[in-house]
Amino acid sequence: MSLAALRHLDRRWIFLGVALLVIVPLLFSFHIAPVLPSNRSRGFYDAIEKLPEGSVVLLSGDYDPGTSAENYPMHLAAVRQLMRRNMRIIALALYPAGPPLTDQVLRIAGEEYHKTQGVDYVNLGYKVGNELVMSQMGQSIPNTFPVDNRGVAVNTIPVMKGIQNFQQIRLIVDISAGYPGTKEWVQQVVSRYHVPMVAGVTAVSAPEYYPYLQAGQLHGLLGGMAGAAEYEVLVGAPGLATRGMDAQSLAHVFIAFMIVLGNLAFIAGPKKGNGR
Amino acid sequence: MKREIPIVITLVAGLFMLLAWFVPHPTVKAAYEGLQNWAIVVVGFTYVLGVANLLRINTRQVSRKERDWPYKMVLIAGLLVTMVVGFSEGNHYTDVDSRFQWIYRTFYSPMTATMFSLLAFFIASAAFRAFRIRSVEALLLAIAAFILMIGRVPLGAAIHPAIPAAADWLMEIPQNAAKRGILIGAALGVMATGIRVILGLEKTYGGGDS
Numbered sequence: 001m002s003l004a005a006l007r008h009l010d011r012r013w014i015f016l017g018v019a020l021l022v023i024v025p026l027l028f029s030f031h032i033a034p035v036l037p038s039n040r041s042r043g044f045y046d047a048i049e050k051l052p053e054g055s056v057v058l059l060s061g062d063y064d065p066g067t068s069a070e071n072y073p074m075h076l077a078a079v080r081q082l083m084r085r086n087m088r089i090i091a092l093a094l095y096p097a098g099p100p101l102t103d104q105v106l107r108i109a110g111e112e113y114h115k116t117q118g119v120d121y122v123n124l125g126y127k128v129g130n131e132l133v134m135s136q137m138g139q140s141i142p143n144t145f146p147v148d149n150r151g152v153a154v155n156t157i158p159v160m161k162g163i164q165n166f167q168q169i170r171l172i173v174d175i176s177a178g179y180p181g182t183k184e185w186v187q188q189v190v191s192r193y194h195v196p197m198v199a200g201v202t203a204v205s206a207p208e209y210y211p212y213l214q215a216g217q218l219h220g221l222l223g224g225m226a227g228a229a230e231y232e233v234l235v236g237a238p239g240l241a242t243r244g245m246d247a248q249s250l251a252h253v254f255i256a257f258m259i260v261l262g263n264l265a266f267i268a269g270p271k272k273g274n275g276r
Numbered sequence: 277m278k279r280e281i282p283i284v285i286t287l288v289a290g291l292f293m294l295l296a297w298f299v300p301h302p303t304v305k306a307a308y309e310g311l312q313n314w315a316i317v318v319v320g321f322t323y324v325l326g327v328a329n330l331l332r333i334n335t336r337q338v339s340r341k342e343r344d345w346p347y348k349m350v351l352i353a354g355l356l357v358t359m360v361v362g363f364s365e366g367n368h369y370t371d372v373d374s375r376f377q378w379i380y381r382t383f384y385s386p387m388t389a390t391m392f393s394l395l396a397f398f399i400a401s402a403a404f405r406a407f408r409i410r411s412v413e414a415l416l417l418a419i420a421a422f423i424l425m426i427g428r429v430p431l432g433a434a435i436h437p438a439i440p441a442a443a444d445w446l447m448e449i450p451q452n453a454a455k456r457g458i459l460i461g462a463a464l465g466v467m468a469t470g471i472r473v474i475l476g477l478e479k480t481y482g483g484g485d486s
Binding site for chain 2: 009011014015017018019022032033034035036038064065066067068069097099100103107125127128129130132133135136139140143149150151203207208210211214223224226229245248249251252253254255256258259261262263266
């Protein structure tokens, strides 16, 4: 097949290439290259490590299963680190389909670190209202979330004792897929109440948060599955994201190769046409 | 009056919310909190409206057997079954072994993840078919894309440590500069729109012309 003929390559061959390069490394781990944590991931990790044990941390899981491949590993790793450091975790979600994922990571890590729901952590669940919820939490967290995800009154939950508003929160950990998420937490809470914050976000949205990171409004940032893998290495619990790095490495190389091949085919073909 | 009353309500509410941000007096704070509660209730009702609208449109299309009507029937059935199961389980819908959670894990979760994962296939296809380097700008974009794609995964550091360093530089300097410009522009736009809404110059929210 000549280069020019590639212009008419059936795109299903490309789909097959992507599928193989993703599935095979996930099934048989090759460990193509070691995962080296960046300063952004280290900032995320250090922000939690520097907190005194027993500090109150707000964990917002602002994503749903659509982006769980990227967000879930960082969410689980964050809960593991928080529980290892014996933090009091107040979890919530600003995505309607988020609470079950938060429940899952709290349950998995809770069993590993022998933590009890209600005593060491609480899942306040989902509340409609986006930025309004954040703003109202600044007035009163118990008024904003009168009951937790199970319907238990928050004023009877031991881990919520003494929690009124953001003044008692030592760190916000936001795992975000977009709106409402990291940007809104920074704008509504960090800039107003000066609560330190770290964020784990999808790769596609990560560039949006670099200004906040550079300005010091975010202390750390995990970008996509690569950021999650770096963080898993720091936490010492390599998991789903670390396993996915081989697949992601190969998929990225494949896409770069596709750009080159597409252009070579375009150059080799007739001068007129759109390269289809 | 149909035009003036909404404008006056917007003016008063907008100015009050703006001032309440800076006034810590308990009375102002209580009113501020009350208005936010109202807004949350209103936003909550938009969900009900959304469900009602979705049912209305799709049931009509199914009854008329319009294009793709079997899919719309699946949509309606999925919505109603999930709602009935969720409500019937009350506060236990969050339990690991609840039927609602089974629906979430078995249907909702894999289906939404599948939709997002399709991006990988379309990006690869678009890279081959549409990313044409016809100009210097396109060449710069392609070089930046290569550096970022390889530099953002562990393979980049394994090839050469300069690749992730170059990717970081691209993200932290040129990308950040552009992003800041966009953010500042958007913030100014939001402020200008807010002032226009409060002053009654922007009336599209009421269904009229601006």
